[in-house]
Amino acid sequence: MVAKVKRHIQRKVLDYQHKITTWLVREYDAVFVEDLNVQRMLQGDGNARNKQDAAWRQFITLLEYKTDLYGCHVVQVEPEGTTKECARCGVATAKPIWVRDHSCPACGFETDRDANAAMNILQRGFEELGLGWPESTPVETVTATNTDDFREVSASHVVETGSLPS
Numbered sequence: 001m002v003a004k005v006k007r008h009i010q011r012k013v014l015d016y017q018h019k020i021t022t023w024l025v026r027e028y029d030a031v032f033v034e035d036l037n038v039q040r041m042l043q044g045d046g047n048a049r050n051k052q053d054a055a056w057r058q059f060i061t062l063l064e065y066k067t068d069l070y071g072c073h074v075v076q077v078e079p080e081g082t083t084k085e086c087a088r089c090g091v092a093t094a095k096p097i098w099v100r101d102h103s104c105p106a107c108g109f110e111t112d113r114d115a116n117a118a119m120n121i122l123q124r125g126f127e128e129l130g131l132g133w134p135e136s137t138p139v140e141t142v143t144a145t146n147t148d149d150f151r152e153v154s155a156s157h158v159v160e161t162g163s164l165p166s
Contacts, residue, residue, distance in 0.1 A: 013055055021062040025072035031063060032125025035076035077124035087111075087119035 024031050036056055063074045084092045086104040093104060095113070102109070102116035111119075126132060 014058070017055065017059050017062055021059065021066055022070075025063065025066045025070040025074075028072060030073040030075065030125060030129060032075050032077055032121050032128075033060065033063070034079035034082065034121060036079055073129060075125045075128045077121055077128060082117040082120040082124075083113055085120055087116050087123065 060074075060076065066072070067074050081092055083102075084094060086093065086102070086107060086109055088109040089104060089107040091104055091106040093102070095102075100113050102111050102113050104110070109116075
């Protein structure tokens with residue numbers, strides 16, 4: 001009876017993984033995940049059974065298999081420091097696992113610990129693909145003041161996104 005229940009749960013997990021991986025590769029052009037050492041994690045103390053049940057390696061295998069079918073990129077990034085490094089300025093802040101918030105003492109950036117890690121994974125994934133991180137410089141708008149005819153604006157008043165101020 002126990003073996004039958006276990007197989008039923010395994011089939012449910014596999015079904016869910018197929019559905020979520022198919023959705024991910026159809027919805028996004030790129031999916032970035034941490035290159036976790038699951039075997040080492042299982043040897044550590046604590047939550048080993050839950051980590052094993054997550055079937056992380058199987059999930060990655062399904063993702064990678066489906067990338068060719070749907071034209072998506074799957075990139076595994078280095079997981080070291082994703083929760084501790086500030087996604088805004090890169091300063092590492094030591095914090096125990098039970099601290100669920102990220103608060104950077106260097107730049108003041110505050111967010112959820114997992115959101116900070118996700119932003120770091122996203123940045124590393126973009127770097128792996130050679131895309132870089134999108135600029136955070138806001139668009140500057142300037143009102144044309146040197147003309148009465150607003151159909152024509154002096155080019156000196158155009159400021160491009162990401163341009164350095166002159």
